[in-house]
Structure formats: C-alpha cells, structure tokens
Amino acid sequence: MTSKSLTPVAALVSVTVVGNNTTISNKASSAPKHHHHHGFVKRILRIALVFLGVILATLLSFISVFPHDRSYYDALSPFSAANSQASGNNVDPLDTVLRNASMKNKTIIVTTLNDAWAEPNSIFDLFLESFRIGNNTKRLLKHLVVICLDQKAYARCLALHPHCYQLYTQGANFTSEAAFMSSDYLHMMWRRIQILTSILEKGYSFVFTDTDIMWLRDPFQQFFPNADFQIACDYFRGDSYDVNSNLPNGGFTYVISNQRTIKFYNFWHFSRKAYPNNHDQDVLNKIKSDPFISSIGLKMMFLDTKYFGGFCQPSKDFNLVCTMHANCCVGLDNKVNDLKILLQDWRNYMALPPPSSSTSPNSNTTTPRTMPSWTVPQNCRGRHLL
Numbered sequence: 001m002t003s004k005s006l007t008p009v010a011a012l013v014s015v016t017v018v019g020n021n022t023t024i025s026n027k028a029s030s031a032p033k034h035h036h037h038h039g040f041v042k043r044i045l046r047i048a049l050v051f052l053g054v055i056l057a058t059l060l061s062f063i064s065v066f067p068h069d070r071s072y073y074d075a076l077s078p079f080s081a082a083n084s085q086a087s088g089n090n091v092d093p094l095d096t097v098l099r100n101a102s103m104k105n106k107t108i109i110v111t112t113l114n115d116a117w118a119e120p121n122s123i124f125d126l127f128l129e130s131f132r133i134g135n136n137t138k139r140l141l142k143h144l145v146v147i148c149l150d151q152k153a154y155a156r157c158l159a160l161h162p163h164c165y166q167l168y169t170q171g172a173n174f175t176s177e178a179a180f181m182s183s184d185y186l187h188m189m190w191r192r193i194q195i196l197t198s199i200l201e202k203g204y205s206f207v208f209t210d211t212d213i214m215w216l217r218d219p220f221q222q223f224f225p226n227a228d229f230q231i232a233c234d235y236f237r238g239d240s241y242d243v244n245s246n247l248p249n250g251g252f253t254y255v256i257s258n259q260r261t262i263k264f265y266n267f268w269h270f271s272r273k274a275y276p277n278n279h280d281q282d283v284l285n286k287i288k289s290d291p292f293i294s295s296i297g298l299k300m301m302f303l304d305t306k307y308f309g310g311f312c313q314p315s316k317d318f319n320l321v322c323t324m325h326a327n328c329c330v331g332l333d334n335k336v337n338d339l340k341i342l343l344q345d346w347r348n349y350m351a352l353p354p355p356s357s358s359t360s361p362n363s364n365t366t367t368p369r370t371m372p373s374w375t376v377p378q379n380c381r382g383r384h385l386l
C-alpha cells in the first residue's frame, strides 16, 4: 500500500499534531503566570510548529495527488472487471460509475457497504426502502453510488441497485460484521476516508451517508450554501459554526470538491498516524479545531439534528426531518429492529390526512393535528457511540 512509503512524512505530521496539542495545554496552564520570556519562546515555538504543519500538509496534498492512481485500485475483482470492459481498458471503473450516477453539477450521494449490512432484511434493504417512502427522495436513488467492501455485498448491490462499485482491499476481509473498534472496523473506516478523498480529487462533490441513515426528505434544501464541509452531529448544541461543542458524526457529510476539501481530507487521513487506534470520527474530533484547518480556509459547518437527527438526539419535528441515523446504538440486530420501527413511524406520519385545511368543512376540527413522535429508540439506547 502507498501509505507505507509515506510513513516518514506521516510520522512528521503526527509530531506536529501532537506538538500542537502539547503547546495548547501548556498555554492553558502556564501562560498567565510565568514571566514574559517563557511565554514568548513558547509562542514562537508554537507558531513555528503550526508553520511546519502547514508546510508539511501542503507537501502532503501534493504527494497525495499520486497515490490514488490506478495502482491503488489494482487487483480488481472479476466483478469490477466487467465494469471496465464496458468502458474501455484504461478507464478506472470508479470513473464510469461516478459519471453515470452524477447529477449535472458533478454531485453524487455515496455510501459504503459490507456483506453483513447487505444481507436480505438487513440495513441496506431498510436504507433503500427509506428513499422509496421518504417525501420526494426516490428520485435521489439514481445518484446513489454504493462502494462495496466485499464481493457478497457487491453481488447483492447489483441485484438491487444500478450504481455499485467494488473496492478491493488487498489482504482485508470486511465480509462479516466488524466488531466496533476492532482492527477490521478501523481499517474499514479509514478505507472510507481514502476513497472519499479520491472522489473529491476526481472533481465530484458528495453527500456521504452511512446505510443506517434513513432518508426521509431531500437534504439538499437544508444544506448551507457556502460551506466546504458540512457534517451531521450526534449532539448538536445550537450553533452550526461552533467547532468546540458540537459532536460531529462522520456518518453523514456534504462535501464540495475543491482544493480546501482535498487538503482537508488528506490531512484527516494522515492525522490517523498521530492517533493510532482511533477511528476517523475520533480523529476528526481531535483535529476539527486544528490551526491547519483555518490556515487552508476550509469552512466547516455542523448540521442541526432538527433536520439531521438520530437516536442520540432525535429530530423532534416530523415536518422538518430529513434523515435519521441509528447512532448511539451498538449491534446490528438492535439497529435493524429500531430502524424498522422508525420506518413504520414515518409511514404512519405520511398516512395522516394533511393538516385540517382539506378535511370536510362540517367537522369542527379546529385543533391542529398533533405532532407525532418517534417510538424509537427501543433496543438502541443511550450510549454515545456510533
């Protein structure tokens, strides 16, 4: 893998990232009390570190133009080979899938899938079902690209959906349900950041969605028009600009393809080295206020759970909700159980007669129709986890 050859550079980045953390905590504890020299030297040191970080990250974003070329997707499976035959031999099959699924403005919806979640009556079925019963979401399915992490998921995807791509990862087997935070799980999560980086580099903007997120309304209407990177939250604290208190969830992001987001995704991926044994979301939480991000001018915003809710913090308004995520929930069976109930709650809501206006004038229904509420989470409870 390409990451091996970059290890020395990545190690340097981890030094700068860790270095920043150290200086920040030092500053907090000692800055006001100690005399000027000390603080001055520290400031210089800190500026130097930040500066070094920026230089390195810029360097990285140049280097990273190369690792995502063909060799990266080599050893394609027989399934993907079929794709490449259809489109000529020198074309990356991912390009074909992206082009075919793209909106006019080079925007796609993308998810990743492994076999455990793709089995009949499991998460993937519920995910597709949500698009069909959501309000005006069915038309979005033609823009959904499913990145399959194993052959069984790919075969099942092809049976249900037009835009499937098999990502082959040498030496990895993502077939079974990866236990939360196991090494397979971590590998899978980081693989996802890599593929999203290469999609950005190919010029496509995307909405990334986990498959345990139910799409009930078109989210595009609720996105901020001027942000580079927007992300849903497990817990939203009321201010979409607030980097410090919102707890983002990497399962749902809207990212515009540009130089800032490409640099940011490379930085995110390489920061993994600074925080081994963390998944992408934990690392994001650690780097989200890193000076590097403001230095490249990336505009990051946090999406309100009123529109983009989940089991951690459900959207309270059925008239506004766009998506609901089975977050704060461990275990595939628990997710499936509660998502089925959630979709039934939604069907019940959609089956309600429209608000009083169209009911017969004779009946004295002056009371507004009461807001329905979710009957979930049930098996999914409480813990702040994915």
Ligand SMILES: *[C@@H]1O[C@H](CO)[C@@H](O)[C@H](O)[C@H]1NC(C)=O
Pocket (backbone or CB within 6 Å): 135, 136, 319, 350
């Ligand atoms: C569904 O969407 C249509 C138009 O997009 C809107 O008029 C209607 O009120 C929506 N229905 C619900 C239940 O949100």
Ligand SMILES: *[C@@H]1O[C@H](CO)[C@@H](O)[C@H](O)[C@H]1NC(C)=O
Pocket (backbone or CB within 6 Å): 086, 096, 097, 100, 101, 142, 162, 163
């Ligand atoms: C392109 O997309 C359509 C559906 O939108 C699908 O039927 C077709 O198989 C796709 N073609 C390729 C080459 O992926």
Ligand SMILES: *[C@@H]1O[C@H](CO)[C@@H](O)[C@H](O)[C@H]1NC(C)=O
Pocket (backbone or CB within 6 Å): 173, 174, 175, 176
């Ligand atoms: C991957 O793992 C599954 C079960 O965990 C197993 O059935 C399958 O044979 C494995 N595939 C490979 C290529 O090792």
Ligand SMILES: *[C@@H]1O[C@H](CO)[C@@H](O)[C@H](O)[C@H]1NC(C)=O
Pocket (backbone or CB within 6 Å): 103, 104, 105, 107, 205, 220, 221, 256
């Ligand atoms: C791309 O097109 C979709 C659908 O028309 C729209 O909702 C979205 O805002 C557009 N994205 C950009 C970046 O213009």
Ligand SMILES: *[C@@H]1O[C@H](CO)[C@@H](O)[C@H](O)[C@H]1NC(C)=O
Pocket (backbone or CB within 6 Å): 364
């Ligand atoms: C409204 O309905 C109630 C019973 O549901 C009835 O007692 C009352 O007379 C009705 N009022 C009008 C103005 O029709």
